[in-house]
Amino acid sequence: MSLTLKSSVCGGAVTSRSQGTTPKQRAPEVQHSSHRVAANLGSSRNGISKQHAFIAKAARQSHTQRACRMVPSAMGMFGSGAPKRKTVILTGTSSGLGLATFRSLMATGEWHVICGVRDVDKMQSIIDEGGYPRDAYTLIPLDLKSLDSVKSFVKKFRGTGKKLDVLCCNAAIYLPNQPGPTFGDYGYEESLTVNHLSHFLLVNLLLSDLKKAPEPRCIIVGSITGNTNTVGGGAVKPFADLGDLSGLANKSVMVDGKEYDGAKAYKDSKLANMMTVLELHRRYHEETGIVFSSLYPGCIAETNLFRQKRQWFRKLFPVFMKYVTGGYVSEEEAGDRLCEVITSPKCNESGVYWSWNGGARTTGFYNPLKGEVQGAGGSGGEIFKNMPSQEVRNERKGKKLWELSAKAVGLESEVKASV
Template sequence: MSALSAARAALRVYAVGAAVVLAQLLRRCLGGFAEPVFPAQPERVAVVTGGTDGIGYATAKCLAKLGMHVIIAGNNDGKALEVVRKIKEETLNEKVEFLYCDLASMRSVRQFVQKFKMKNIPLHVLVNNAGVMMVPERSTEDGYEEHFGVNYLGHFLLTNLLLDTLKASGSPGRSARVVTVSSATHYVGELNLDDLQSRSGYSAHGAYAQSKLALVLFTYHLQALLAAAGSHVTANVADPGVVNTNLYRHVFWGTGLMKKIFGWWFSKTPEEGSWTSVYAAVSPALEGVGGRYLYNEKETKSLATTYDRKLQRQLWARSCQMTGSADVTQDASSG
């Protein structure tokens, strides 16, 4: 990718970010964000990736507050004990725990799933939340570009490995749910099936947007497979908006400075950013409903390309190859 192409990718990402910020600022001035009322979730089990920080932490805490057994899947084991202690203390829920899972390592993802399944418990909600944003060019343990490998492939593998448990845990009128966190940057993302690793030239902004676009395509195809199989599992996308977290440490210095000074004003708090994920995870209005893109707890349209079924299938097949997963298309469609 030429310097000009990289600059264009950056401008597109910052333009869509600015649009979201302006919308949030307007809403803040007109009364702000009102916390939704969520129903209690006793006897339900959730896995939240990236639950030690930011939106993931807020999501895990909110689900625990609703009475869920919450398993935080993360790679920050240094913070794990304190995070678990804090959530237990603030929610009065003792069913909160941490299991190590590094999404940059397929070996680690498989080990996490093995440890989870050894618990012999159901799984009603999987929140694919963890991610990296605009990091310098580097690779995962398996040799994949980090945005694509962590944000997308790690979650693709994790979801597929947990599908059997999710299917066994869902029931008529009480489906299990897969919630995948994307971003408005997917609207400016470009998916090149011949260069998913950005090897023709690296742009941190372009790679990030591509990973978020891939997550939407993945969710829609997953929902189609689940529906075809008659599974009591749904899959939806949650867009948290622009949230005041530590993910922005790699952005352009001017943007970072603006966020540092004014972020409290135009950004959502991690709690506000988590509400759409929690809504997708527990709202009765979404019972049996999948294949939706949700923003501010409401359904909206994603990029037109994301509804391209051929592209969805092609990405799915390529992802199975990259993760060493069996292509479940045939299994799912045959029930």
């Protein structure tokens, strides 16, 4: 069902709302600044001054207006200043990893977040509760089931007049218990449409905007489940496998042309995400200077991504990941990690699949020379360049996936021209 949308301008931020709804009262404008996220990344490790670490800690203690009002007081202790914010587009900001990343970015005081969300009112309520400054966000409706909504989002973003520094494709759906396939507006399976095709279209439409930035980045969130050379991706069925891509070519329910499997559809879409990042790197990095990367932020066992799982699974899975595998990562820490890839100078390298070597041996890659898994997962640790699977690195298949995806979203002749 499509909604007629109207836009309003308030406090320098453009918000688009469903027609007929009553705009909620905005939070008072709050000056808000810090240097880096301090909560889990660690101020000393990231070279953050003690003053700015204090400010970030104040902002992260709670997501309430009271906590945010601590920030101006802290700034008064060390001198004030309001540097111009960089702009990042972040999809799926109203829940899960996206919301945690939004909060981490807000804590830096250095970013203006363009929130691509289905439910604008829900996101506005979150912002009102958090008391975030009006110049730090813009809400634009984005329904990733609809390619037309993606095009509308791009048009409305350009209407803000903001320059784009980073595009981060985060939003995803996981439908493991779906009895049969559901579809996006253009007739492709829903997981593939939301997780891969719509983000593929979004990236291609915004390449010309991104390349104008001094240090442009494009990040697509990957997953251990789409990386079959890992313990988590190669030991738990069904495995991600795009086959010969005949299903995508023929508009079948699965990319490999086989029968529908909701869990596999998700894994296949994340595999497609990671392959797309490498193909973007091969096609456009040298020409445009855009840094293309993917990441696995860790196993966020307590997230709405698992909302289709049975209740017993949702209760026991976090316990299992915390106390058996050690692979558990909180939403807050995962948000800090994605924020790190968005903002950190050390992540300004293209064609990389980022991971963190925390306390679990679940996200690394098998090293045949040592006969063991290298790399790790779980909470804590340092960021490192992980090794994608052979399937992810298959250039021939990556090129074919690109061509079929471009055809699916109607960009066969537009992709090159846009850059």
